Amino acid sequence: DAGVIQSPRHEVTEMGQEVTLRCKPISGHNSLFWYRQTMMRGLELLIYFNNNVPIDDSGMPEDRFSAKMPNASFSTLKIQPSEPRDSAVYFCASSLVGLTSGSVDSYEQYFGPGTRLTVT
């Protein structure tokens, strides 16, 4: 089975440029998550979607960051304009979550290999 697919795996760009990271979740999963990992802050959640709808974007650092999920099999994370402090590894994860009467049947998230972003 194909896991979560992320592209590109590495991205080097200059400050001020627009960067777009892409993610294809596991087929059949209904939730998608974007994380960022840095030495200083560790692994932190940026935003997550359920059934293509953004649920919580409180982790998005600022307006330069935006994420979309136009359909169940694709999501993008865009940084415009990029800054050197955005350099990090960005992970996408997906899961199949059942939400019934306030209970959750699964918390497990399955991560992609990540995109290493370097902004010079």
Next chain:
Amino acid sequence: DQQVKQNSPSLSVQEGRISILNCDYTNSMFDYFLWYKKYPAEGPTFLISISSIKDKNEDGRFTVFLNKSAKHLSLHIVPSQPGDSAVYFCAASTTDSWGKLQFGAGTQVVVTP
């Protein structure tokens, strides 16, 4: 604020012995806990989880223990194998914010022959 803490950045253990990884949390609302393993240049891989209604969950060589009164959980790996050398992350969540996994800083485990 860091609500999930892994205070040991590294652990070295001999092959065949037990590895014990510890995790502390501060938010008493957390009701689900997970452990992930991460190899270099790969994404974290789900390992094992436990609900707050349990105090132990076992899956093969991996056992997670939860002590709610102490707000502490641990992961036991028995016996440790060279392939277990990786970074291990503890994560926690609440039912209300099911998608917001709070991760610890990770513990680097090295299993020596």
